[in-house]
Amino acid sequence: MQETVDTESGAQQVTAGRAAVRAPRRPGRARRLTRALAPLPWLAPALALIGFAVLWPVWEMFQTSRQHINSFGFDLGDYGWKNFSAVFDDPNLASVMARTGVWVFAVVALTVLISLAFAQLFNQRFPGRKVVRWALIAPWAASVMMTSIVFRWMLDPNNGVINVLLHQLGIVSQFNGTQASWLGNPTHAMYWMIVVAVFVSVPFTTYALLAGLSSIPAEVYEAARVDGAGRLRTYWAITFPLLRPAMTVAILINLMNVFNSFPIIYTMTGGGPDSQTSTSTVYMYTLKTLNIGQSGALSVINFGVVIVIVLIFLRANKNSLKES
Template sequence: MQETVDTPQAAPAPAAEPNRRAGAAAFRPSLARRARRALAPLPWLAPALALIAFVVLWPVWEMFQTSRQHINSYGFNLGDYGWKNYSTLFADPNLGSVMVRTVLWVFAIVAITVLISLGLAQLLNRGFPGRKLVRWALIAPWAASVMMTAIVFRWMLDPNNGVVNVFLHQIGVVHDYNGSQASWLGDPTAALWWMIAVAVFVSVPFTTYALLAGLTSIPADVYEAARMDGAGKWRTYRAITFPLLRPALLVAVLINLMNVFNSFPIIWTMTGGGPDYQTSTSTVYMYALKQFNIGESGALSVVNFGVVILIVLVFLRANRSALKEG
């Protein structure tokens, strides 16, 4: 009996095309689900995004557009001006001294404010009679209008009958009310330091409360463990308090940097940026330029905005480094 040997035949090709179609069909619903999941928070975020677009992005765009326009002192737009407003700004003989003064203004106020606030926060974090009253009293300079505070200090420094000069006259420091010795706001150097003092006076309450919130969040058992290990007060502060206080300190410094850099009411109310722009910071000088050259003022506003963005980026970098170390 002969056996029939079946010749092996090639296996049928796999149904690649149907599988590909099935995979694409499965991918499309998956992609659609992911898109729906990603867009699900949009109705809740839309009001905030619209507010950011209207309050931040649109004014920034208009500011940039203004910096490239030729606008005369009467406010008439004479057309595109290219980058000439920027070249005019950087050739301005007052710009160098204004920017140096701005750096001094920001650094001095923030540094003095943080140093004072660190001490006050440590004090208010301890128990003592009348602590609640002191805490409430500390809010007063922060709650009051900045312009109102500046007006009060301007009256106090009046060369004729201000409280400061009356007191200095009574103790024999100031002998002539009408002399240059009594004109605190007429001398650029004295005026600048008086305005720095007012800015510190206004900034200390918020910074103190921000640092106080950071101090109260530090667990007490950490200090107890340090005492059991024999750590002294300075070592405890340096090794425990300050590192754990760093996040609150960074937030306080950032907010102070932006507030002080953009500060306008104190300087404008007390000196108007004068005499001869010698007490102007970049924000005040930007406003003063608006009266003569709106395009150059717009260019300086773009520069100021860039500085604020740089401050925020530096803060984010410092905050990320602090979190990694923590």
């Protein structure tokens, strides 16, 4: 009987010992803190860059927007929210923001549509495909300001290549001894600036979409053909959904770049005549020569608009992915 009791107690001790070995020991608070901070040395350079190149300029921008700075650049002290009130009371603000919305939508929409067609073309095999791909990089590799200057020269009302060619073809007529002044007319100038913006934006967007197309497995298309799906059905059911992540990245980058675009408009028209071709970024720079505080306030508004646009787009894209 005693031997049975000893055996049972020994078995219980062995079982308890095994359970103790199997049970994970909760790390102490110091160990958890050390584990959480372990990646910090690797992240420190990136965090420092973000703090120096993003957070600090944003803070300085906000500080400037609340200062009373005269035209000579002297800081006269805190100005509260008066700079923001002055910006919202500006009679040109509504037209500038509306023009900015049209500018962003037109450039991004045309860029994505044209780039999608180019990406589909370059994803096919044809003679000289590599050369054509290289040639597409040229507008992207060139300086945006240099490209804008070239287009401004080409649109010169007297001897610009575009005006001379259009006149020789009889598309435009002379008046007052000169060619049509495209950049002197706000409406025509906006059309041409959209053309230039699309011209410099298409290469990057095409390559982003081309990378997305190249990552789609060929087996998926083979399965669709076996199931009898046509080209249109295959595109909408397979290609477009699988291309959505690459398209999201391309649209987001284009939204931010186009909204903040400065060289094209300032080089071609300077925002004139009378700020009729200014977007919010160009108008912000124009305000700088008149009132630095109001320019800072408008820059804060622009920053907020970009953040809102990005968040709305990401939210809408996330919901569409869930539905699909």
